[in-house]
Amino acid sequence: xxxxxxxxxxxxxxxxxxxxxxxxxxxxxxxxxxxxxxxxxxxxxxxxxxxxxxxxxxxxxxxxxxxxxxxxxxxxxxxxxxxxxxxxxxxxxxxxxxxxxxxxxxxxxxx
Amino acid sequence: xxxxxxxxxxxxxxxxxxxxxxxxxxxxxxxxxxxxxxxxxxxxxxxxxxxxxxxxxxxxxxxxxxxxxxxxxxxxxxxxxxxxxxxxxxxxxxxxxxxxxxxxxxxxxxxxx
Numbered sequence: 492x493x494x495x496x497x498x499x500x501x502x503x504x505x506x507x508x509x510x511x512x513x514x515x516x517x518x519x520x521x522x523x524x525x526x527x528x529x530x531x532x533x534x535x536x537x538x539x540x541x542x543x544x545x546x547x548x549x550x551x552x553x554x555x556x557x558x559x560x561x562x563x564x565x566x567x568x569x570x571x572x573x574x575x576x577x578x579x580x581x582x583x584x585x586x587x588x589x590x591x592x593x594x595x596x597x598x599x600x601x602x
Numbered sequence: 603x604x605x606x607x608x609x610x611x612x613x614x615x616x617x618x619x620x621x622x623x624x625x626x627x628x629x630x631x632x633x634x635x636x637x638x639x640x641x642x643x644x645x646x647x648x649x650x651x652x653x654x655x656x657x658x659x660x661x662x663x664x665x666x667x668x669x670x671x672x673x674x675x676x677x678x679x680x681x682x683x684x685x686x687x688x689x690x691x692x693x694x695x696x697x698x699x700x701x702x703x704x705x706x707x708x709x710x711x712x713x714x715x
Contacts, residue, residue: 495644524703532709533692533708533709534692534706535706536703536704536705578644578645589647589650589660590647590704592646593644594642594643
């Protein structure tokens with residue numbers, strides 16, 4: 492079956508660094524998306540990794556290891572506005588190309 | 603305004619009623635998707651459409667009907683609403699079905715009493 496796991500909740504302090512992990516077990520894996528979703532709002536695109544390694548985009552970085560079925564999202568210099576849910580989604584093929592979402596990690600940033 | 607919009611944003615209905623959720627995008631994206639989001643389950647795909655008049659089932663299609671007569675619109679109908687269909691519904695679109703990023707609408711919060 493297709494399975495995506497990520498922690499349910501995390502807390503961190505303003506200015507700190509936090510790493511949100513995601514493990515996946517899927518067939519037809521093409522790549523890994525990360526989305527940010529503030530409470531009551533739509534998910535918005537953060538990153539997409541298709542190759543192994545780290546991709547940096549400002550304060551946010553995303554890492555992928557295809558051999559380990561593992562990804563993480565790294566948030567640096569945390570700000571209060573980073574309090575949100577972070578959704579990991581595997582992009583898979585098979586019949587049609589689709590996204591399989593994890594349940595999301597709710598991050599609370601405290602002063 | 604350009605983008606993807608959904609209506610209504612909030613809806614309360616009763617068991618057995620028919621409900622239609624609207625989705626409209628102005629990007630002329632080929633692909634459109636309907637997801638539901640429930641606590642502990644993440645986003646689950648209900649139906650998707652590759653182009654006008656082409657639709658197909660996702661993971662959880664039972665109890666839902668879609669149509670796509672125009673590229674920009676993708677309505678989702680609950681033929682006879684049930685309490686288990688209480689959820690937040692998100693519409694999304696992407697230029698192609700493959701590696702292109704999906705862009706999400708603001709969501710419709712549906713309560714079935």
